[in-house]
Amino acid sequence: MASSLGGVAAPAEGRSGDARVGRIRISLWIVVALGVVLPLLAAPALTENLSFSFYLMLWIILCTSFNLVAGFTGYMPFGYVAFYGVGAYATGVLHKTYGLPMPGALVCAALAGAAVSLLLAPTLRLKGVYFGIVSLALAVIFRLVVSMLPEDITGGSMGLILARANDPQTTYYVTVAVLAACLAAAGWLAFSRTGVALRAVRDDADAAAIVGIDVTRTRLKAWVLAATFPAVVGGLEAWYTNAIDPEASFNILVTAKVIVYSMAGGLGTLLGPVLGAGALYGIDHLIWQKFPVLNLMFLGIIIMVMILVFPRGLVGSFAQRFPLLRRYIP
Amino acid sequence: MLRVTDLTKTFGGLKALGGVSLHIPEKRVLGLLGMNGSGKTTLLNCINGLYEPSSGDIQLQGTSLLGLPTHKIAARGVGRTFQVPKLFPRMTLLENLAAPFTTGDASDAEVYERSAEWLNRVELYRLRHNYAEELSGGQQKLVELARMMVAQPKLVLLDEPFAGVNPSLALLIIRLIEAMPERDGCSVLLVSHDLTSVYQLSHNIVVLHEGRVLAEGGAAEIRSNPDVIEAYLGA
Incomplete structure (x- = not known):
């Protein structure tokens, strides 16, 4: 059958089948996103202790947005916590020092995260471990700068107490909304042509340029989006705990956990970081309750076993084991 | 030219x-x-x-x-192929051929039709859902050729x-x-x-x-x- 383009057209059954695969993949992601968001939305009606659900949402947002830059473009920003810290401080300072209401402060935190990502955009020229090390160094520099700013603005090394902002219920529902927005943004990016361009750049930047992709601009889109959500998360946590300080806000352990959770689930897929964050944060929480002294040791052992058994993460290993099903995995 | x-x-x-x-x-x-x-x-x-x-x-x-x-x-x-094919290894063949259309205004149907047409011409349509890294070196050359030509x-x-x-x-x-x-x-x-x-x-x-x-x-x-x-x- 000749196509309108003068070539050899795809068999009709192949065409419709492939279109169906695309629809199933998008539908599955919508189901997953609703399956995550709706129970978390209902949680306040079921329990008074919202802390677990709240932090679970934070980790899912952090891992999902981290995946945009690490899984889709191949960068490994070891200093990812810088965006989180900048967001926390933007929120805290604007609320406490300048009296901005929390929702407005959170919007400014998002803008601050985006602004910092643009400031750091030149580091995207670096590759591999060099990029990772520079981003880590920048996170340390940010922490030092924040510590040394005038105490009447940032609270110096002691940080700020945001007692007037205390409203855990509202914070929780805003976090649910941010989670929904993050999952929607990630889905939009992954299923759009930008998502194809991002993965092309990740696999081979020269080849991507050869086929007409603007590599710099494509990386920048993912970088800015990946920086905005952790900044909001930093602000949300400041709002929830009513306290910020440089050590906690720029703690490298945040980046480490984001990397481990995301990799355990499987970078490069939408499902992987959600699954990884859910599973490992759940395990982390359980271990912490049972073994408060030895929790990090047990968590480390579990992570090592997971990496050995599932080197490509839970989702990646499943896709490798069942290649016929992988086309349906969002 | x-x-x-x-x-x-x-x-x-x-x-x-x-x-x-x-x-x-x-x-x-x-x-x-x-x-x-x-x-x-x-x-x-x-x-x-x-x-x-x-x-x-x-x-x-x-x-x-x-x-x-x-x-x-x-x-x-200007299209280009390399002595050692530079494909996108962790993307399917269909995605590899869709990459040149990430800019531009071709509809999804047109992108699919043109990609499928070229995969047919290089006799690899049946492998369209495979990752590029799963192909032999010769097949990768064909996919790279198709990816270049699909952009006309x-x-x-x-x-x-x-x-x-x-x-x-x-x-x-x-x-x-x-x-x-x-x-x-x-x-x-x-x-x-x-x-x-x-x-x-x-x-x-x-x-x-x-x-x-x-x-x-x-x-x-x-x-x-x-x-x-x-x-x-x-x-």
Whole structure:
């Protein structure tokens, strides 16, 4: 059958089948996103202790947005916590020092995260471990700068107490909304042509340029989006705990956990970081309750076993084991 | 179509191209021969913007390509394949062929139709959901060719398209290159050490030697040129 383009057209059954695969993949992601968001939305009606659900949402947002830059473009920003810290401080300072209401402060935190990502955009020229090390160094520099700013603005090394902002219920529902927005943004990016361009750049930047992709601009889109959500998360946590300080806000352990959770689930897929964050944060929480002294040791052992058994993460290993099903995995 | 004028490219003290000039008319195949290190791939890298030439000019349809980044040169209709295929290994074949459409306004249906058409032409449609890394080297060459052609380029730069390819796949690649000028409407710059194929496919041939044009002409002229015989073909 000749196509309108003068070539050899795809068999009709192949065409419709492939279109169906695309629809199933998008539908599955919508189901997953609703399956995550709706129970978390209902949680306040079921329990008074919202802390677990709240932090679970934070980790899912952090891992999902981290995946945009690490899984889709191949960068490994070891200093990812810088965006989180900048967001926390933007929120805290604007609320406490300048009296901005929390929702407005959170919007400014998002803008601050985006602004910092643009400031750091030149580091995207670096590759591999060099990029990772520079981003880590920048996170340390940010922490030092924040510590040394005038105490009447940032609270110096002691940080700020945001007692007037205390409203855990509202914070929780805003976090649910941010989670929904993050999952929607990630889905939009992954299923759009930008998502194809991002993965092309990740696999081979020269080849991507050869086929007409603007590599710099494509990386920048993912970088800015990946920086905005952790900044909001930093602000949300400041709002929830009513306290910020440089050590906690720029703690490298945040980046480490984001990397481990995301990799355990499987970078490069939408499902992987959600699954990884859910599973490992759940395990982390359980271990912490049972073994408060030895929790990090047990968590480390579990992570090592997971990496050995599932080197490509839970989702990646499943896709490798069942290649016929992988086309349906969002 | 493509006019290269007095092009030079130096790497430190090494002069890889020492004033190369050549011309490819519309819908013509220009074969480019030369020993290893003669500057063939460097010339291709200069044309599609991977290298910045030291001096000289490169014009496509009368407009200079100098200073344009690679993706803008691609947008002007210059396609490229590599001696070692540069695919997107962790993407499916359909996704590989969709990559050139991430900019532009082709509809999803059109992208699919054109990708499927080209996967059919390289006889790999059945593997469309496979990752590129799962293919053999020869199949990867075919996918790279299809990915380049799906964007309907005006000029294609083929770097050793027959290297490491078995005879049946080489025959398919020859058929595809033969069809490029008339059926696909593009000009071709063909770099290959496979002399038989270059003689068969090229309307004109340029021989590079140590970064300079040693000879230019039809297949018969090149075969009998004493300088070419001495420098490249052997006694």
